[in-house]
Amino acid sequence: MRLIASYISGLIFGIGISISGMANPAKVLNFFDIAGTWDPSLIFVMGGALIVTFIGYRFVLRRPAPTFEASFKLPTRSDLDLPLIGGSALFGIGWGIAGFCPGGALPALGTGRSEVIIFTVALLAGIFAAKALQWLSASRAKAA
Numbered sequence: 001m002r003l004i005a006s007y008i009s010g011l012i013f014g015i016g017i018s019i020s021g022m023a024n025p026a027k028v029l030n031f032f033d034i035a036g037t038w039d040p041s042l043i044f045v046m047g048g049a050l051i052v053t054f055i056g057y058r059f060v061l062r063r064p065a066p067t068f069e070a071s072f073k074l075p076t077r078s079d080l081d082l083p084l085i086g087g088s089a090l091f092g093i094g095w096g097i098a099g100f101c102p103g104g105a106l107p108a109l110g111t112g113r114s115e116v117i118i119f120t121v122a123l124l125a126g127i128f129a130a131k132a133l134q135w136l137s138a139s140r141a142k143a144a
Contacts, residue, residue, distance in 0.1 A: 002068045014107035020045040023108040025099025025115065032096050090126075 021027040022045060030039035065071055095101045100108070100119045108116045 005068065013103070017104050017107045022101075022104040025104075028095070028099040028101075028104065087130075094126075 017023050020042070022042065027039060028042065030037050031042040033039075060066075061072065091101070098115075098119050100116065102123060105116055105119050105123065109120060
């Protein structure tokens, strides 16, 4: 049942991303081009997502536990540190250069377009590189 719920959630998310235009890099890049061909329509997509999330969390967190887990796994940290700020900056730069974020690229993989495939490969390489750097940093800290 968990697999079916995950599939349905992902399908709804992917359809929403596609309908909203967030899988179209030209639309996303026009959103970032404030001085040129600015397209503010994605503000409504993001605002709608924030409203749905805000309301959804109010309902979901009233429950004693999630449907398919024993407990909620919520973030415990609220501080801003260098890895968070650096990662956010890299995410934004990558989104601005490529016109894709992971949420928009994954549904767009179905189009088979080369730029989506290249972005996804680069995304995965970045994830593995970050994990390798974290592991290297942790092992150096243990050795010191």
